[in-house]
Amino acid sequence: MENSTYAAPLFPDRAITIAVTGAAGQIAYSLLPLLASGSVFGSRQRVALQLLDLPVTESVLQGVTLELEDGAYPLLELPVKYTSVSEEAFANADIVVLLGSFPRKPGMERKDLLAKNGAIFREQGLVLNRVAKQETRVLVVGNPANTNALTLSQFCTAIPKVNITALARLDHNRLRSLVARRLSCAVSDVHDVAIWGNHSSTQYPDVSFAYTSGVPVGKMRAALGGESQLQSEIIPTIQKRGAEVLALRKLSSAMSAARAIGDHLRDWMLGTASENELVSMVVASDGSYGIEKGLMFSFPVHCYRGGRYKIESSLSIDSFSRKYLEITQNELISERDEAMRVVSKMC
Numbered sequence: 001m002e003n004s005t006y007a008a009p010l011f012p013d014r015a016i017t018i019a020v021t022g023a024a025g026q027i028a029y030s031l032l033p034l035l036a037s038g039s040v041f042g043s044r045q046r047v048a049l050q051l052l053d054l055p056v057t058e059s060v061l062q063g064v065t066l067e068l069e070d071g072a073y074p075l076l077e078l079p080v081k082y083t084s085v086s087e088e089a090f091a092n093a094d095i096v097v098l099l100g101s102f103p104r105k106p107g108m109e110r111k112d113l114l115a116k117n118g119a120i121f122r123e124q125g126l127v128l129n130r131v132a133k134q135e136t137r138v139l140v141v142g143n144p145a146n147t148n149a150l151t152l153s154q155f156c157t158a159i160p161k162v163n164i165t166a167l168a169r170l171d172h173n174r175l176r177s178l179v180a181r182r183l184s185c186a187v188s189d190v191h192d193v194a195i196w197g198n199h200s201s202t203q204y205p206d207v208s209f210a211y212t213s214g215v216p217v218g219k220m221r222a223a224l225g226g227e228s229q230l231q232s233e234i235i236p237t238i239q240k241r242g243a244e245v246l247a248l249r250k251l252s253s254a255m256s257a258a259r260a261i262g263d264h265l266r267d268w269m270l271g272t273a274s275e276n277e278l279v280s281m282v283v284a285s286d287g288s289y290g291i292e293k294g295l296m297f298s299f300p301v302h303c304y305r306g307g308r309y310k311i312e313s314s315l316s317i318d319s320f321s322r323k324y325l326e327i328t329q330n331e332l333i334s335e336r337d338e339a340m341r342v343v344s345k346m347c
């Protein structure tokens with residue numbers, strides 16, 4: 001991870017408490033060692049983990065906690081807590097990472113998935129509303145991540161909406177890496193790619209503001225072969241990358257998702273390596289770029305130490321980009337309307 005190893009601890013006198021749901025699943029298996037080892041919050045920050053999964057996974061979850069103990073991580077508080085009761089997992093958490101969600105099954109339509117997850121994220125929002133601290137930071141990963149985060153935020157008014165985000169960093173990292181491969185440069189030399197909109201195949205992976213030491217801002221589209229190449233190859237490659245991994249592995253991305261979660265949490269809590277660096281996060285829209293206020297939308301943001309971010313609202317959007325922003329916004333509006341229709345029936 002960039003720049004976290006020597007970071008001053010956020011909480012020098014205590015452990016940072018991180019609740020993780022879906023902790024018996026495959027992303028968690030890659031994520032928990034990153035959290036426990038200090039790769040995310042620095043090599044001087046103690047870490048307490050509170051793991052949640054469904055009762056049916058109890059023995060797997062227990063096995064995962066045994067492995068965490070056997071890792072003998074110097075920063076990890078022991079014993080590791082695990083439970084199937086959300087209230088216990090979320091109590092006193094500084095950070096809540098929500099991996100647990102209902103997966104799409106063969107024959108299921110998108111609206112069935114929204115209904116199943118609407119119920120889960122409504123319930124978890126209500127629990128957080130009762131037990132979480134106002135300063136708790138929430139990261140939703142379980143799909144459909146943007147809309148699950150929106151549902152949760154509707155039922156969790158105790159946590160300010162700016163403290164609820166969802167993951168677009170995997171898409172951001174995928175784009176950064178693709179640009180590096182195309183330009184034969186180091187990933188660390190690629191700056192300010194952006195992901196806009198939904199974590200789905202309508203997302204807009206944008207290189208308009210990206211630069212490297214050899215390619216200045218404004219020249220990246222040309223360096224990558226021009227708009228037709230972006231449209232026919234680069235944009236669809238990123239939009240469909242999750243599906244590509246799923247088809248090959250027969251399992252969705254987990255190692256890269258865990259790495260992206262670590263990047264998202266590190267930048268959000270400790271700040272980006274440079275104050276000017278843009279990273280992509282799904283956050284509640286403030287109306288920037290004409291995106292409906294309140295919609296959970298991935299924007300390029302700046303992050304500052306202490307869990308703060310600011311949407312970069314001054315980028316100039318041309319007609320090429322505007323078309324993509326509208327497609328992904330429309331998808332998110334229809335997901336939101338469907339999810340709200342479903343959860344309103346549960347009230």
Ligand SMILES: NC(=O)c1ccc[n+]([C@@H]2O[C@H](COP(=O)([O-])OP(=O)(O)OC[C@H]3O[C@@H](n4cnc5c(N)ncnc54)[C@H](O)[C@@H]3O)[C@@H](O)[C@H]2O)c1
Nearest residue numbers: 022024025026027053054100101141142143145167170257
């Ligand atoms: N946003 C992203 O970039 C991104 C990337 C990769 C995967 N994902 C999503 O992340 C989620 C997790 O992926 P995974 O590969 O770890 O899945 P997984 O199926 O391996 O694990 C999910 C775990 O969640 C648990 N779970 C289900 N409902 C729960 C609930 N209500 N409370 C607590 N736990 C619950 C399950 O028992 C399971 O152990 C999936 O929805 C996946 O689509 C998102």
Ligand SMILES: O=C(O)C[C@H](O)C(=O)O
Nearest residue numbers: 143241242243245252253
């Ligand atoms: O789990 C999925 O559907 C895919 C995942 O969100 C990914 O982007 O890899």
